Amino acid sequence: MKKIILFSSIFFAGLVSAQETTDIKKTIEKANAGDVNAQLTLGILSFSENISLEESYKKAAYWYNKAAEQGNPVAQYNIGAFYYKGLGVKQSDSKAFYWWKKAAEQGNPDAQVRLGNCYNVGIGVEKSKSKAFYWYNKAAEQGNSTAQGLLGVCYSAGIGVEKSKSKAIYWLRKACENFNDEACEFLNKISKNENY
Secondary structure (H helix, E strand, C coil): CHHHHHHHHHHHHHHHHHHHHHHHHHHHHHHHCCCHHHHHHHHHHHHHCCCCHHHHHHHHHHHHHHHHHCCCHHHHHHHHHHHHHCCCCCCCHHHHHHHHHHHHHCCCHHHHHHHHHHHHHCCCCCCCHHHHHHHHHHHHHCCCHHHHHHHHHHHHHCCCCCCCHHHHHHHHHHHHHCCCHHHHHHHHHHHHCCCC
16 A cells, blocks of 8 residues: 555646646747747746755746836836846946836836835935825825835925925824834824824
8 A cells, every 4th residue: 555655646746747848838939939928927937946055046036027128017017126236247236226116107016015115215216205295195096005105204304395283194094904003103103192
């Protein structure tokens, strides 16, 4: 009985491995033919291969870039992050900004937050507090808790917008409801302080 179980396990593992190899080959064929979803998939799968981390970043960057050039907002966000951190590509704030802007303009809330950060501190672009506020607001309206917290901070400090304690509390409360612990702490701080 043990031999049958062992044989079955080895046979099944071989089938799964053969199937995965076939699926990967099909995905590579589709990606090389320009299929944006296959390109994004290969970018993600690059980290599951048995290669060095640096080589994984290079492969992922290659495929993310391919999909980003075809307009995939997830790939645009990811390749932006790779450029920002210099993962598999030469570090470039301007290219990070470029790709995050592409993704943000398509409604990607994570990219909208990153773009707001770029404008807020001048990463790859000239500082603009009003543009930072604009992009935080776009992401916050989509329910992004990080953006909601940042929007609350903007209203509390008058960053890119006129100060408003009531609007700060509103957005910080929304962020807190969406499990943003930092927003909850800041909400408690400004709620208790009359001078905010």
